[in-house]
Amino acid sequence: MSENEAxxxxxxxxxxxxxxxxxxxxxxxxxxxxxxxxxxxxxxKAVTAALDEAASESAIASEIFGYxxxxxxxxxxxxxxxxVREDAMKNAAVPDRxxxxxxxxxxxxxxxxxxxxxxxxxxxxxxxTFDRERYERTRRSQIAMEKALDPAPFIERxxxxxxxxxxxxxxxxxxxxxxxLFTVALxxxxxxxxxxxxxxxxxxxxGAGLALWRVLA
Amino acid sequence: MExxxxxxxxxxxxxxxDKAFKTTVTLLLAGLTIVTSLIVIFNVQASxxxxxxxxxSRIFGIRYLTHLDRAQWEFxxxxxxxxxxxxxxxxMIQAQAYxxxxxxxxxxxxxxxxxxxxxxxSVLAAEGELTRPPYFNPQGGVPDLLQYYLDRIYIPAxxxxxxxxxxxxxxxxxxxxxxxxxxxxxxxxVAVFLLTLSLVIGGKIRFFMAGAGLLLVAAVISISAVxxxxxxxxxxxxxxxxxxxxxxxxxRAQIIFNLTGDPGATLSAAAEAEANIDRVLAxxxxxxxxxxxxxxxxxxxxxxxxxxxxxxxxxxxxxKAAADLDTLLRASPTDGYLYWSRGYAAYLxxxxxxxxxxxxxxxxxxxxQGFALGVVKAAALLCGGKAAEGGASLDEAIEYxxxxxxxxxxxxxxxxxxxxxxxxxxxxxxGLPAMIRRLKEAAVSLAVLKKSRPLTEQSEIAPPxxxxxxxxxxxEITDVPPCDRFPKSTARAYxxxxxxxxxxxxxxxxKVYRRFPGQPFWIEQLLLGRAEHWEGPAEARLLGDVENPIxxxxxVLTGGDYRIEIYIDGNLKATSFFAIF
Numbered sequence: 001m002s003e004n005e006a007x008x009x010x011x012x013x014x015x016x017x018x019x020x021x022x023x024x025x026x027x028x029x030x031x032x033x034x035x036x037x038x039x040x041x042x043x044x045k046a047v048t049a050a051l052d053e054a055a056s057e058s059a060i061a062s063e064i065f066g067y068x069x070x071x072x073x074x075x076x077x078x079x080x081x082x083x084v085r086e087d088a089m090k091n092a093a094v095p096d097r098x099x100x101x102x103x104x105x106x107x108x109x110x111x112x113x114x115x116x117x118x119x120x121x122x123x124x125x126x127x128x129t130f131d132r133e134r135y136e137r138t139r140r141s142q143i144a145m146e147k148a149l150d151p152a153p154f155i156e157r158x159x160x161x162x163x164x165x166x167x168x169x170x171x172x173x174x175x176x177x178x179x180x181l182f183t184v185a186l187x188x189x190x191x192x193x194x195x196x197x198x199x200x201x202x203x204x205x206x207g208a209g210l211a212l213w214r215v216l217a
Numbered sequence: 218m219e220x221x222x223x224x225x226x227x228x229x230x231x232x233x234x235d236k237a238f239k240t241t242v243t244l245l246l247a248g249l250t251i252v253t254s255l256i257v258i259f260n261v262q263a264s265x266x267x268x269x270x271x272x273x274s275r276i277f278g279i280r281y282l283t284h285l286d287r288a289q290w291e292f293x294x295x296x297x298x299x300x301x302x303x304x305x306x307x308x309m310i311q312a313q314a315y316x317x318x319x320x321x322x323x324x325x326x327x328x329x330x331x332x333x334x335x336x337x338x339s340v341l342a343a344e345g346e347l348t349r350p351p352y353f354n355p356q357g358g359v360p361d362l363l364q365y366y367l368d369r370i371y372i373p374a375x376x377x378x379x380x381x382x383x384x385x386x387x388x389x390x391x392x393x394x395x396x397x398x399x400x401x402x403x404x405x406x407v408a409v410f411l412l413t414l415s416l417v418i419g420g421k422i423r424f425f426m427a428g429a430g431l432l433l434v435a436a437v438i439s440i441s442a443v444x445x446x447x448x449x450x451x452x453x454x455x456x457x458x459x460x461x462x463x464x465x466x467x468x469r470a471q472i473i474f475n476l477t478g479d480p481g482a483t484l485s486a487a488a489e490a491e492a493n494i495d496r497v498l499a500x501x502x503x504x505x506x507x508x509x510x511x512x513x514x515x516x517x518x519x520x521x522x523x524x525x526x527x528x529x530x531x532x533x534x535x536x537k538a539a540a541d542l543d544t545l546l547r548a549s550p551t552d553g554y555l556y557w558s559r560g561y562a563a564y565l566x567x568x569x570x571x572x573x574x575x576x577x578x579x580x581x582x583x584x585x586q587g588f589a590l591g592v593v594k595a596a597a598l599l600c601g602g603k604a605a606e607g608g609a610s611l612d613e614a615i616e617y618x619x620x621x622x623x624x625x626x627x628x629x630x631x632x633x634x635x636x637x638x639x640x641x642x643x644x645x646x647x648g649l650p651a652m653i654r655r656l657k658e659a660a661v662s663l664a665v666l667k668k669s670r671p672l673t674e675q676s677e678i679a680p681p682x683x684x685x686x687x688x689x690x691x692x693e694i695t696d697v698p699p700c701d702r703f704p705k706s707t708a709r710a711y712x713x714x715x716x717x718x719x720x721x722x723x724x725x726x727x728k729v730y731r732r733f734p735g736q737p738f739w740i741e742q743l744l745l746g747r748a749e750h751w752e753g754p755a756e757a758r759l760l761g762d763v764e765n766p767i768x769x770x771x772x773v774l775t776g777g778d779y780r781i782e783i784y785i786d787g788n789l790k791a792t793s794f795f796a797i798f
Contacts, residue, residue: 025254029257032261036261036265039265039268040268043268043269043272046272046276047272047275047276047279050275050276050279050280051279053279053283054279054280054282054283054286057283057286057287058283058286058287061286061287061290061291062290064290064294065290065291065293065294068294069294069297069298072297072298072301072341072344073301076301076337076340076341079336079337079340080333080334080337083333083336083337084333087329087333091325091326091329097323097326098326101330151276155269155272155273158269158272159269162265162268162269165261165265166258166261166262166265169257169258169261170258172254172257172258173251173254173255173258175254176250176251176253176254177251179247179250180244180247180248180250180251182247183243183244183246183247184244184247186243187240187243187244
């Protein structure tokens with residue numbers, strides 16, 4: 001084979017390699033774009049979760065307000081009714097008044113307890129109180145069975161995907177380096193050609209290998 | 218033999234050689250692939266960080282609203298406990314009164330009832346937030362709702378909102394970086410085109426094409442390098458928390474000033490806020506939101522000192538406020554509120570022309586604030602010796618308030634009225650009393666008549682004469698001797714009002730103002746005011762009274778000087794004074 005023929009073949013090979021590096025770079029970029037798009041999707045889900053969390057917090061807060069005030073008033077009317085009864089036992093005078101007072105307070109206490117979710121009443125030192133923390137936890141769990149209420153996992157996934165997309169895009173520098181080295185090889189004499197071609201090939205293989213590793217991971 | 222050319226000339230000669238030129242440009246183009254890919258990498262990273270910050274900003278915005286909603290419900294629950302506490306206190310007072318009046322058996326019942334209610338009240342007090350210290354002082358009996366609001370609602374909200382602002386600013390920062398890279402890539406495409414063109418055309422023009430391409434490449438690389446060195450640096454978490462606390466204290470100081478004008482309480486709250494903000498600015502000297510709070514505090518201090526009659530001290534604070542505002546305006550030249558504050562500071566410093574300029578700028582940027590800004594401009598013009606223009610500006614502002622009722626916030630009217638009254642007291646200005654009267658009549662006309670000016674009418678009213686009625690044994694008034702000073706336990710201050718030429722259906726409005734001794738402002742007492750329509754005869758002599766309906770004040774009028782104004786169909790017809798000592 002003459003030197004010219006060898007040179008022509010080499011030039012053809014280099015042209016193919018340049019095109020291959022460009023196409024591989026484009027494919028990797030396209031994949032990075034898809035990963036980036038998925039990260040944006042996770043961002044959207046995070047915002048939706050925050051909105052759902054806001055809606056559930058609002059509903060839970062209004063429910064708690066009702067239960068808390070009713071429980072507080074229930075306990076105070078109940079305490080009062082009990083104290084009236086004790087006072088009445090100790091003091092026989094004006095029994096009708098004691099009876100009226102006791103009945104009144106008992107009715108008020110009953111009216112309040114009717115407005116309560118008694119599953120969440122707890123006793124502490126003989127007094128009934130509304131177990132606010134348990135109620136909040138329970139309601140949140142109930143709502144969370146239907147929809148996500150915490151944006152944090154989506155934010156984490158989005159960050160991971162963005163890191164992945166950035167990494168994939170950064171491999172383009174290797175493909176660009178390969179294109180540059182192949183172009184240099186194309187423009188130099190035959191002996192230098194091999195060195196530049198080898199360097200370009202290494203850059204290409206590094207980029208393609210890393211990209212393949214990330215895509216398959 | 219030809220002379221050996223110099224190195225530079227050798228290069229030019231080589232480039233003139235077509236093959237060498239093409240080789241050089243081709244290698245350059247290949248090199249640009251690397252540069253472009255690096256710019257793309259930076260662009261993608263900046264864009265990703267911008268998107269994440271934008272998402273976080275939206276989430277903080279949602280959390281801000283969630284917090285407000287939740288905090289309002291919490292407040293409602295606490296308020297319910299407080300109301301119950303008050304209810305029990307009322308029942309205890311009732312039981313105590315009955316105990317004193319009842320026979321032996323009933324007295325024991327009431328005594329035990331009172332004791333029982335007292336125990337219940339103690340239990341309730343321990344459960345509620347608004348029924349125990351620091352928000353409630355059992356001796357005084359008045360809860361500090363403002364402090365609760367600031368601690369539980371405002372300050373956490375300010376913190377979330379500030380985080381949202383920071384994320385928004387961060388998103389903007391990364392977005393602008395990404396935009397710069399994108400623009401660089403677009404220019405790079407043009408450069409590549411020019412370089413490629415230089416490969417396919419002949420003659421000297423190819424050098425021009427290649428040169429232009431190279432210049433563009435150099436510009437893109439330089440701009441990208443500068444863009445790459447810029448990094449986002451927001452305030453630290455602790456600084457944001459401290460900033461929010463300072464914003465809360467500053468709001469407290471502002472509310473105290475607006476409601477009472479009390480210089481001592483205002484300056485003390487402002488000093489607390491300033492201590493917070495100084496700590497923030499010691500750590501983050503370029504934190505603009507914190508500088509803004511400091512400017513607000515300095516303006517408030519300057520304003521408080523100004524209306525307190527301490528012009529020199531006021532000027533020192535206002536100069537500092539102006540310096541802060543100038544710094545902020547350099548960074549945000551389209552923030553209308555900064556121009557507003559700057560204009561108001563200049564007005565208080567007596568620099569009326571500067572004030573007018575800043576207010577005009579603010580008006581351009583904040584067209585919805587036509588009323589408030591218009592009034593400041595009117596006052597600045599008047600105090601700067603331009604009475605006619607000031608009057609026209611005030612009319613324009615009032616017409617704006619008429620067209621846009623939201624802008625005619627009664628608080629703004631009240632604030633301007635008491636500020637201008639005090640301004641006149643400190644250094645009389647020709648035409649200012651007329652301007653104050655126009656504002657007062659406009660406020661009443663807008664509220665009662667839904668018009669921007671009072672109606673024309675012919676009534677005659679003598680200034681209300683305060684009296685101390687003398688009663689006979691049957692409880693009927695036998696005499697009304699004049700008296701304009703009443704002791705502190707007074708529940709009602711009586712006055713005689715003589716009216717002539719009244720027509721049925723005319724609007725009659727009474728406004729009452731109070732000034733504590735040593736305080737700068739006559740503050741309007743909304744609960745003591747009345748607005749009615751006249752249904753009596755054309756001529757009448759009435760015995761009216763000023764009574765305090767606020768339960769917390771124990772149903773008596775609090776000490777201080779009082780001023781009463783009577784408006785007929787929006788016209789200020791009579792003014793009178795009395796004092797509770």
